[in-house]
Amino acid sequence: MITTTAIESTAELTEQERAQAARLEAVWREPTGFWGWFKAVHHTTIGKRYAVTAFGFFLLAGLLAGGMRLQLAFPEAHILSNDLYNQFFTMHGSTMMFLFAVPMMFEAMSVYLVPLMVGTRNIAFPRLNAYSYYLYLFGGLMFYVAFACNTGADRGWFSYVPLAGPDYGPGKRPDFWAQLITFTEVSGLAVAVETIVTVFKLRAPGMSLNRIPIFVWGQVVVAFMVIFSLPGVVLSSTMLLMDRTCNTQFFNPAAGGDVLLYQHLFWWFGHPEVYIIFIPGAAIISTIVTSFSRRHVFGYLVLVLSLVATGFMAFGLWVHHMFATGIPQIAESYFTAASMVIAIPTGAQVFCWIATIATGKVVLKTPMWWAIGFFFVFIMGGMTGMFVASVPVDLQVHDTYFVVAHFHYVLIGGAVFPLFGAITYWFPKVTGRMLNETLGQLTFWLFFIGFNITFFPMHLVGIRGMPRRVYTYQPNMGWTTLNQVESLGYVLLFLAVCVLLVNVSRSLRSGAIAGPNPWNAGTLEWATSSPPPQYNFLHLPTVNGREALWDAAPNQPIVAGLPDDARSFLITRTLDAEPEGRDEFPGPTIWPFLAAVATSIAFIGSIFTPWGITIGAIPVAITMIGWFWPERQPAQRRRAREIWQSE
Amino acid sequence: MAERVERPVLDVSRLPTVGFGSRSITWWGIMGMMAIEGTVFVLMIASYFYLHSRNSEWPPHRNPPDLLWGTVNLVLFLISVVPSEWYRRRARKGDLRAVQIGLVLVSLFGIGNVIVRYFELWHLNTDWSIDAYGSAVWTLMGLHVLHLLTDLVDTIVLTVIFFTPLVEGKRFQDAEENAAYWYFVVGFWIPIYLVIYWAPRWLHA
Numbered sequence: 026m027i028t029t030t031a032i033e034s035t036a037e038l039t040e041q042e043r044a045q046a047a048r049l050e051a052v053w054r055e056p057t058g059f060w061g062w063f064k065a066v067h068h069t070t071i072g073k074r075y076a077v078t079a080f081g082f083f084l085l086a087g088l089l090a091g092g093m094r095l096q097l098a099f100p101e102a103h104i105l106s107n108d109l110y111n112q113f114f115t116m117h118g119s120t121m122m123f124l125f126a127v128p129m130m131f132e133a134m135s136v137y138l139v140p141l142m143v144g145t146r147n148i149a150f151p152r153l154n155a156y157s158y159y160l161y162l163f164g165g166l167m168f169y170v171a172f173a174c175n176t177g178a179d180r181g182w183f184s185y186v187p188l189a190g191p192d193y194g195p196g197k198r199p200d201f202w203a204q205l206i207t208f209t210e211v212s213g214l215a216v217a218v219e220t221i222v223t224v225f226k227l228r229a230p231g232m233s234l235n236r237i238p239i240f241v242w243g244q245v246v247v248a249f250m251v252i253f254s255l256p257g258v259v260l261s262s263t264m265l266l267m268d269r270t271c272n273t274q275f276f277n278p279a280a281g282g283d284v285l286l287y288q289h290l291f292w293w294f295g296h297p298e299v300y301i302i303f304i305p306g307a308a309i310i311s312t313i314v315t316s317f318s319r320r321h322v323f324g325y326l327v328l329v330l331s332l333v334a335t336g337f338m339a340f341g342l343w344v345h346h347m348f349a350t351g352i353p354q355i356a357e358s359y360f361t362a363a364s365m366v367i368a369i370p371t372g373a374q375v376f377c378w379i380a381t382i383a384t385g386k387v388v389l390k391t392p393m394w395w396a397i398g399f400f401f402v403f404i405m406g407g408m409t410g411m412f413v414a415s416v417p418v419d420l421q422v423h424d425t426y427f428v429v430a431h432f433h434y435v436l437i438g439g440a441v442f443p444l445f446g447a448i449t450y451w452f453p454k455v456t457g458r459m460l461n462e463t464l465g466q467l468t469f470w471l472f473f474i475g476f477n478i479t480f481f482p483m484h485l486v487g488i489r490g491m492p493r494r495v496y497t498y499q500p501n502m503g504w505t506t507l508n509q510v511e512s513l514g515y516v517l518l519f520l521a522v523c524v525l526l527v528n529v530s531r532s533l534r535s536g537a538i539a540g541p542n543p544w545n546a547g548t549l550e551w552a553t554s555s556p557p558p559q560y561n562f563l564h565l566p567t568v569n570g571r572e573a574l575w576d577a578a579p580n581q582p583i584v585a586g587l588p589d590d591a592r593s594f595l596i597t598r599t600l601d602a603e604p605e606g607r608d609e610f611p612g613p614t615i616w617p618f619l620a621a622v623a624t625s626i627a628f629i630g631s632i633f634t635p636w637g638i639t640i641g642a643i644p645v646a647i648t649m650i651g652w653f654w655p656e657r658q659p660a661q662r663r664r665a666r667e668i669w670q671s672e
Numbered sequence: 673m674a675e676r677v678e679r680p681v682l683d684v685s686r687l688p689t690v691g692f693g694s695r696s697i698t699w700w701g702i703m704g705m706m707a708i709e710g711t712v713f714v715l716m717i718a719s720y721f722y723l724h725s726r727n728s729e730w731p732p733h734r735n736p737p738d739l740l741w742g743t744v745n746l747v748l749f750l751i752s753v754v755p756s757e758w759y760r761r762r763a764r765k766g767d768l769r770a771v772q773i774g775l776v777l778v779s780l781f782g783i784g785n786v787i788v789r790y791f792e793l794w795h796l797n798t799d800w801s802i803d804a805y806g807s808a809v810w811t812l813m814g815l816h817v818l819h820l821l822t823d824l825v826d827t828i829v830l831t832v833i834f835f836t837p838l839v840e841g842k843r844f845q846d847a848e849e850n851a852a853y854w855y856f857v858v859g860f861w862i863p864i865y866l867v868i869y870w871a872p873r874w875l876h877a
């Protein structure tokens with residue numbers, strides 16, 4: 026199949042290539058104008074929206090954290106009432122988990138980067154992708170509008186029954202929480218399917234399984250975890266909503282129900298959730314460490330297997346969140362042991378990173394600093410994790426600030442540090458401009474120091490008995506100084522994020538031009554211009570090694586023969602990425618937006634009446650049919666040149 | 673002028689544009705949906721038995737659902753597999769007539785399933801609000817109804833499309849995948865049927 030022609034391989038384009046670029050440009054252009062915004066379906070457009078929206082929610086939840094730190098800085102303060110404080114920590118926790126961490130680490134990253142990294146022109150199911158984004162956005166907006174109307178969720182980020190059930194959770198606050206879950210889970214599940222299909226079927230020829238970039242592996246593992254874990258919270262939050270609005274009795278002990286059923290279902294999802302947030306972080310660290318050590322990563326296979334093993338094992342740990350509920354002792358022992366074992370794959374990854382750094386030529390740029398910060402913070406969080414995984418310690422510190430310290434070390438260490446590294450690392454690709462290095466390092470140090478000042482004392486104050494989720498404390502408890510230190514640390518964190526925002530806005534206007542590959546990195550997203558054109562690659566690449574650009578042969582072949590009058594793409598085989606077919610992506614359309622509006626009406630309606638779902642399903646069905654109804658012209662064009670698979 | 677390098681090209685212009693099963697992107701999408709929804713079903717069944725383990729009497733103070741209509745539906749579902757498998761195989765050959773007939777038949781079966789399902793709901797012998805048992809039975813049923821209705825609407829829309837000039841290779845892929853999804857709906861009815869109708873009887877003994 027390989028023939029040889031002379032094709033320009035340097036930055037300057039030939040006449041012929043310019044014409045080809047113009048044709049691709051015409052086919053792939055995103056619609057413009059006001060309505061055009063609602064029709065966009067390219068993964069870079071949607072991915073950027075995911076990232077910006079998720080960052081916006083991060084800022085909101087960060088401000089709520091500021092409110093809490095202000096309230097707790099002084100004993101018996103009255104800045105926030107107890108009722109408002111309940112809403113603040115629940116909104117903060119729920120936003121951070123469902124509207125920031127997962128949408129950012131998984132949806133945004135996966136949607137923007139995975140198609141580029143595997144060398145294709147869009148994500149699989151681009152319209153579903155747009156739909157998933159609007160649902161996510163509407164869910165978040167709904168949650169905050171409710172909060173603004175004094176109906177913010179207030180039963181904690183896991184919304185336990187009976188506290189959130191019909192008897193103790195009056196009003197609509199827990200219902201909005203339950204529906205936030207519904208919105209975000211639909212969008213997460215959609216992106217999970219898109220990611221898996223993109224990686225399984227849309228990879229560049231030559232990118233066999235053992236050459237898939239680690240980052241992409243991470244996102245695939247996460248996608249599988251999303252698919253198998255989210256149904257748990259789908260059920261628990263739906264049962265909660267039904268118990269509240271249609272009188273089912275799942276969690277009512279007086280009618281044969283059981284509150285622990287809620288916890289089992291929630292943590293079936295909730296524990297893997299932690300890894301859903303952390304695995305992309307680890308995969309980012311592998312990427313950054315590789316690029317900045319200027320060598321292939323040490324122990325590729327070990328790294329991939331650790332990610333996969335973590336994914337599997339994460340499903341066997343959920344009960345460690347329930348040690349204080351009086352479950353059988355044998356179960357406690359098993360889940361303690363299992364929780365300890367999961368440290369092994371993480372430890373293996375740490376050793377691979379250290380080996381890579383130790384044997385490479387390290388370039389200490391800002392992304393690398395974030396990776397180093399990650400090591401310290403995450404290992405610290407992992408150690409306190411070992412503490413709380415053992416039942417006696419857990420019973421002692423359960424529901425104290427020790428736990429708050431622990432999970433912020435893991436979550437911020439495992440997600441925010443890698444994320445900030447990722448922002449500095451991929452910003453040039455997304456915008457075409459570099460971030461400022463000095464400001465970047467300033468952000469890092471402010472954040473690193475501020476983080477430890479804020480959260481380290483929480484261990485101590487927790488051991489001294491301060492419970493979590495209390496809106497104030499008495500002056501004679503001996504907690505005041507530590508709380509004040511924590512709140513001061515928050516100021517540094519706040520400044521760090523401000524510096525980052527300044528850096529971003531300056532760079533957007535006047536940052537140094539990045540060029541296609543400013544870090545001389547090896548993965549495919551760096552093979553195209555920055556920002557990538559809407560067709561991603563002028564020539565679809567083929568791959569010759571794990572780091573596609575470092576390992577490319579001087580005459581690495583390119584893919585030719587895809588029609589450029591449609592949004593064509595190449596289908597390759599799952600294992601060896603040999604080409605096996607061609608297909609077309611659908612173009613821009615308003616239908617996913619309309620379907621998302623209809624779906625949102627149904628979801629929000631069902632907070633108030635069960636008819637919301639039943640009657641609300643009709644507009645959903647209509648918009649979905651509109652979405653899937655074939656268009657005549659493309660159908661005819663395709664039919665005219667169909668080639669059927671030979672059986 | 674920059675240096676020119678000879679770059680070979682991988683010519684893909686002769687590759688098929690219409691592929692079935694694992695060669696079709698949408699087939700993978702449907703598999704993903706089944707994995708998600710299958711997990712929901714499995715966890716719901718697990719919840720049913722969890723609740724059973726928390727109750728001394730199951731079903732509490734009432735009769736298990738009447739067997740008749742659920743069993744009729746099971747038989748209907750199983751028979752519908754015959755026309756479904758027939759048109760699925762013909763779809764891979766691009767046999768327009770067969771797919772049209774098959775889709776009409778399967779739509780009719782689906783409508784039949786929905787009608788029988790209506791009678792089933794009247795013979796569950798429980799309300800969802802009486803106790804956790806009732807809630808679990810209705811939720812299991814509701815989940816399956818949801819899938820049945822979704823697939824029925826899909827099938828009818830696809831049937832209509834197959835009588836328009838919009839037919840192309842992609843639509844034959846859709847037809848094949850629609851049958852695959854129908855097997856999922858049928859396949860999950862077997863365990864759900866056993867749980868709803870037989871588990872209370874066996875657990876009682």
Ligand code: HEM
Pocket residue numbers: 087090091093094114115117118119121122126180181182183429433436437440441479492493494495515518
């Ligand atoms: C920006 C720095 C942050 C600060 C200063 C902060 C501070 C706090 C505080 C004070 C609480 C409430 C403790 C209580 O009253 O029980 C809290 C709870 C929580 N935070 Fe953060 N946080 C930050 C970032 C994050 C991030 C990035 C995440 C997740 C990715 C996160 C997840 C949570 C969760 C899940 C809770 C528990 C909420 C609940 O009790 O229901 N936080 N945080």
Ligand SMILES: [Cu+2]
Pocket residue numbers: 295296299342343345346
């Ligand atoms: Cu856990």
